Amino acid sequence: MISGGSTDGDSNRARKTKSRREWLEVDGRRRDEPVISFGPEDLKGVSLPHNDALVIQARVANYDVLRVFVDNDSSVNVIFKEALVQMNLHEYQLEAVETALFGFAGHAVYPEGEITLPLTLGAGELRKTAMTVFTVVDTPSLYNIILGRPAMNEMRVVASTYHQKIKFPVR
Template sequence: MEGPMIIEAEIGGHCIHHMYMDGGSASKILYEHCFSRLRLKIKNQLKSATTPLIGFSGEIIWPIGKIQLLVKIRDEEHSTSAWMNFVVVRSPSPYNVIIGRPGVRKLQAVPSTAHGMLKLLVEGGVITLKSSRLVPLECAMVSEPEGTPPATKPIVE
């Protein structure tokens, strides 16, 4: 598989599609186009942020704010979750969320971009999830968790 590690997760009680697991980033970023689709109760938890983000080419992005949300990744039977502090930014992106190394570590996840898979430690063992394919219509999808399909496609070992 070529391309980034893309998964789906439940974040703040919403099913978030097109989440990028970025092993090269130290940040946890929630893009404004995704943040604006969350319930008002969640959006009201946004706090001010005063530290800018510096991009690879040196561009400075001033965050809209920061917010702490529960991130839950699951298959049909198992799940793992962790609280994460996201920086909310206004910037064009094909992704809704980026989770960098610290977030990957909090989830006790092991991503393999070469195989397009993510291994997660859950109660009772380890599960393996397969990365989602890029589907342009899904990029902006944010939905309620009730009745949603599993966050990612499970791999049976």
């Protein structure tokens, strides 16, 4: 779990303003959303029992990225600097971020910055793309990306670690 970052703004004032706006919103639910569920058919290919992390493949800025960790508990989307280097995107101008992240081996990690990139989940007719803000971190990791709540909520992703799948509404 990664916490901190500039998800709600890079200052206390920005976070409080966002909180007030959300509190004042009336019913923001969409009434045309499909029901998303998981059933026995979604277990095809999954070896049970397991305690595996949910790791997927995604397309980011026209690159296929393996080892994308889906983390419902992370308050930011993280892309590791080494992944940006491998994608030849490391020289892009990053937006400055001053808020530390916590959760990397229990100590604060200060991001290199933020970068907004197109993120595509799924394939064919069952795919969805959204411009996604990633916090860039220069620290070793088994993963290339940690997909946190901001992207999951934006794309309305429902994850099941038991089924080792994600689902989201598409047109």
